[in-house]
Amino acid sequence: MTNVERVCAFLDEAQTYYLATVEGDQPRVRPFGTALVYEGRLYIQTGRVKAVSRQIAANPKVELCAFHEGKWLRLAGELVDDDRREPKKAMLDKMPMLRGMYSEDDGNTQVLYFQNAVATIEGFGAAKETLEL
Numbered sequence: 001m002t003n004v005e006r007v008c009a010f011l012d013e014a015q016t017y018y019l020a021t022v023e024g025d026q027p028r029v030r031p032f033g034t035a036l037v038y039e040g041r042l043y044i045q046t047g048r049v050k051a052v053s054r055q056i057a058a059n060p061k062v063e064l065c066a067f068h069e070g071k072w073l074r075l076a077g078e079l080v081d082d083d084r085r086e087p088k089k090a091m092l093d094k095m096p097m098l099r100g101m102y103s104e105d106d107g108n109t110q111v112l113y114f115q116n117a118v119a120t121i122e123g124f125g126a127a128k129e130t131l132e133l
């Protein structure tokens, strides 16, 4: 399993992670659930109309955190907007519940991938693991 696959599997198992952005000098955080490995990269999904999307456009540095089975994963890096149809389709195919709200061609669906990203996985009494994506 690649590091990207490991991080995605952790996020899938946790089901919910919390994505932090910055807006000026103010951190913002909200629950997210989308995660996909596509072309070897970790993608997430949002809507262009959302504040989170505007914050990422202004400053692509984000961090997310998920907790599952006694371990927490943090992933910090930059998000790159990928406006191609194929990764949007792959995301909606993996998470068909999203199709109630989104489609590949709605002009709102946005997928972004992590670059220059580092994940850490920690647990009480467990050695901290560092994974470069």
Ligand SMILES: Cc1cc2nc3c(=O)[nH]c(=O)nc-3n(C[C@H](O)[C@H](O)[C@H](O)COP(=O)(O)O)c2cc1C
Pocket: 016, 028, 030, 031, 032, 033, 034, 045, 046, 047, 050, 051, 052, 053
């Ligand atoms: C469990 C859970 C998972 C969610 N996953 C996502 C997601 O992957 N992408 C997304 O854009 N919104 C997702 N949402 C909705 C966002 O949390 C919500 O739209 C939030 O207000 C967006 O942040 P913003 O208000 O700063 O733009 C999820 C909500 C919940 C409760």
